[in-house]
Amino acid sequence: MADAVFLALTVITIGSAIAALELRSLIYGSIALMGTLGGIAGFFFLLDAPFVALFQLAVYVGSIAVLILFTVMLVKRELIFNKIEDKRRKFAGIGLMMVVMVGLGAVFLDSGIKTITTDEPAVDFRDIGTDFVTYYWPALILMGLILAGSVTGALVLAKREDVENDQRTN
Amino acid sequence: MSAIAPKFKLSEFIKSLLDNAFWAVLLASLIGLPIIQIVLFYIEMPVIDGELLTPFLALTWLADPTRSLPILKAFMATDMFRVMAFPGFGFAALIAAGTIFIERKMLAKLQLRVGPFYCGKIEGILQLAGDGLKLISKEIIIPAKADKPIFWAAPVIFVATAAAFVALIPVAPGWVVADIDLGLLGVFAVIGFFPIITILSAWSANSKFPFIGGIRALFQMVSFEIPLILSLLGVVILTGTLNLSEIAASQSSFPWIVFLPVGAIVFFITMLAELERIPFDLPEAESEIVAGWLTEFSGMMYGLVQLGTYLKLYAFAGLFVVLFLGGWNGPMVVPPFPEELLVGVELGPLTVGPFPGLPLFDQEMLNGTLWFVLKTVGVIFFILLPRGVFPRIRIDMLLSLGWTKLIGLAFVNIFIALGLLYAGVLGPGGLQ
Numbered sequence: 042m043a044d045a046v047f048l049a050l051t052v053i054t055i056g057s058a059i060a061a062l063e064l065r066s067l068i069y070g071s072i073a074l075m076g077t078l079g080g081i082a083g084f085f086f087l088l089d090a091p092f093v094a095l096f097q098l099a100v101y102v103g104s105i106a107v108l109i110l111f112t113v114m115l116v117k118r119e120l121i122f123n124k125i126e127d128k129r130r131k132f133a134g135i136g137l138m139m140v141v142m143v144g145l146g147a148v149f150l151d152s153g154i155k156t157i158t159t160d161e162p163a164v165d166f167r168d169i170g171t172d173f174v175t176y177y178w179p180a181l182i183l184m185g186l187i188l189a190g191s192v193t194g195a196l197v198l199a200k201r202e203d204v205e206n207d208q209r210t211n
Numbered sequence: 212m213s214a215i216a217p218k219f220k221l222s223e224f225i226k227s228l229l230d231n232a233f234w235a236v237l238l239a240s241l242i243g244l245p246i247i248q249i250v251l252f253y254i255e256m257p258v259i260d261g262e263l264l265t266p267f268l269a270l271t272w273l274a275d276p277t278r279s280l281p282i283l284k285a286f287m288a289t290d291m292f293r294v295m296a297f298p299g300f301g302f303a304a305l306i307a308a309g310t311i312f313i314e315r316k317m318l319a320k321l322q323l324r325v326g327p328f329y330c331g332k333i334e335g336i337l338q339l340a341g342d343g344l345k346l347i348s349k350e351i352i353i354p355a356k357a358d359k360p361i362f363w364a365a366p367v368i369f370v371a372t373a374a375a376f377v378a379l380i381p382v383a384p385g386w387v388v389a390d391i392d393l394g395l396l397g398v399f400a401v402i403g404f405f406p407i408i409t410i411l412s413a414w415s416a417n418s419k420f421p422f423i424g425g426i427r428a429l430f431q432m433v434s435f436e437i438p439l440i441l442s443l444l445g446v447v448i449l450t451g452t453l454n455l456s457e458i459a460a461s462q463s464s465f466p467w468i469v470f471l472p473v474g475a476i477v478f479f480i481t482m483l484a485e486l487e488r489i490p491f492d493l494p495e496a497e498s499e500i501v502a503g504w505l506t507e508f509s510g511m512m513y514g515l516v517q518l519g520t521y522l523k524l525y526a527f528a529g530l531f532v533v534l535f536l537g538g539w540n541g542p543m544v545v546p547p548f549p550e551e552l553l554v555g556v557e558l559g560p561l562t563v564g565p566f567p568g569l570p571l572f573d574q575e576m577l578n579g580t581l582w583f584v585l586k587t588v589g590v591i592f593f594i595l596l597p598r599g600v601f602p603r604i605r606i607d608m609l610l611s612l613g614w615t616k617l618i619g620l621a622f623v624n625i626f627i628a629l630g631l632l633y634a635g636v637l638g639p640g641g642l643q
Contacts, residue, residue, distance in 0.1 A: 068361075072361075072411070091392070091393050091396075095396040098400035098403065099396065099399045102400075102407070103402075103404065103407070103436075104403065106407065107403075107433060110411070111410065111429060196614060196615060196618070
């Protein structure tokens with residue numbers, strides 16, 4: 042069962058990644074990108090990490106992909122891209138990527154990743170939280186400061202005082 | 212002789228009826244029965260009262276109706292029942308249908324109109340069925356330059372996503388479709404899909420009004436997701452779990468709205484925005500952009516989007532109940548089952564009961580469902596109410612509300628929760 046799901050997820054992830062690069066339609070390309078990100082979330086589910094998987098879905102599929110879609114929709118494709126149809130370059134690109142991926146896969150398989158035992162219990166997300174507030178507290182504080190800074194920046198940017206509101210009647 | 216069918220003959224009519232009956236019986240016995248037998252052969256049958264449920268036993272309920280109760284009860288323990296009927300799709304669709312009718316009738320009363328009146332004699336009670344029939348029978352028109360695959364898929368995916376949201380809501384103790392450990396994160400992940408579907412369907416229609424509506428929906432949903440997630444963190448901090456069933460069970464003595472009213476208010480406002488309800492119905496603003504991102508949908512596609520919208524409304528109301536109003540918790544009002552139902556009593560010469568398979572639900576579950584439904588209906592009422600009262604607000608007001616005021620209030624709520632936790636009022640060592 043897990044093997045079949047793994048294979049299916051692999052096909053979805055790699056297939057939609059290729060589609061995201063190769064499709065002429067930008068919208069379909071970004072939908073395919075969503076498929077890739079969702080497939081990666083599926084891998085996290087398979088790895089007994091539902092916490093990371095759900096965040097992958099919520100952040101990458103739910104927000105980043107929406108951002109890309111939104112940007113793409115406001116673009117007039119004809120103004121930016123010149124169409125250069127070249128079948129040979131296309132297949133050469135796919136082939137090169139396959140070679141790189143097969144090479145990387147061979148390296149991974151050779152590195153002894155097969156000997157890792159996989160029947161250990163899943164890590165509870167509470168343990169991740171405990172680790173964050175004990176061992177990794179400097180990283181947590183740094184992240185908190187960066188996020189607080191960005192949220193404050195976003196609020197300042199959103200609150201524009203210089204715009205005269207001539208629609209409001211008061 | 213009628214004018215509609217001038218060559219009408221009763222004998223011909225009866226003959227055609229008999230013809231149809233003959234073919235129905237023939238096809239059922241030659242194709243239908245073998246298919247049923249084959250299906251029964253392959254699916255795994257439950258064990259009832261110590262004996263395996265064979266097709267023969269399953270059909271004995273025709274002779275003895277009491278036999279059907281254990282079969283029904285075994286069916287109700289399956290995942291299929293949970294997904295399709297009780298805490299899942301069927302139950303939610305029922306509440307959604309009720310919501311649509313109540314909304315129209317209540318709005319009419321608020322605005323001194325009558326509302327649906329003629330369909331079905333009593334206060335237009337059959338209006339909804341009539342609308343459904345009309346939607347099903349209408350032609351589905353696809354705009355000529357629409358992107359057809361996305362346009363066709365969007366309503367279906369919308370309903371599916373709403374049903375996935377419904378599946379996460381616990382209705383009674385143990386009665387939830389997907390009781391996952393990270394239920395609340397699952398809710399956040401599912402909510403994140405709605406803007407994608409909206410903007411894709413709006414773009415694929417290749418029309419101006421849907422696109423404007425879709426962009427508005429995208430702005431609104433994405434910007435209100437942040438205060439929505441932040442406003443729920445207070446509850447998570449105090450309960451120490453993300454499982455929605457555990458969060459509901461943790462409120463047996465008091466609901467969290469008592470301690471986190473700020474979070475509840477912020478969540479309610481963001482809920483209105485996520486549901487595109489008045490005063491935040493900019494994506495559908497019917498007086499400006501026809502029907503917003505729904506403009507090009509027709510027939511049952513529109514019906515599906517409406518179904519999805521109201522399923523989402525039920526799911527959000529249920530989430531509010533589970534997180535802030537105590538979920539299924541409430542005083543026990545369901546009376547205990549009569550003796551003869553459970554153990555059987557002797558009444559003179561007769562022995563009444565116990566009936567096999569009864570009771571179908573236990574008392575706790577009935578009570579939990581009752582309280583959950585009561586609270587959910589109350590929340591839905593408060594979601595509907597602004598529609599009769601408020602006008603629509605401008606998009607810049609909406610965005611400044613979401614980005615400045617609500618996020619600030621959500622942080623205030625988190626600090627209240629942290630203060631209660633560190634002061635030892637709640638959480639480990641505190642109340643409960």
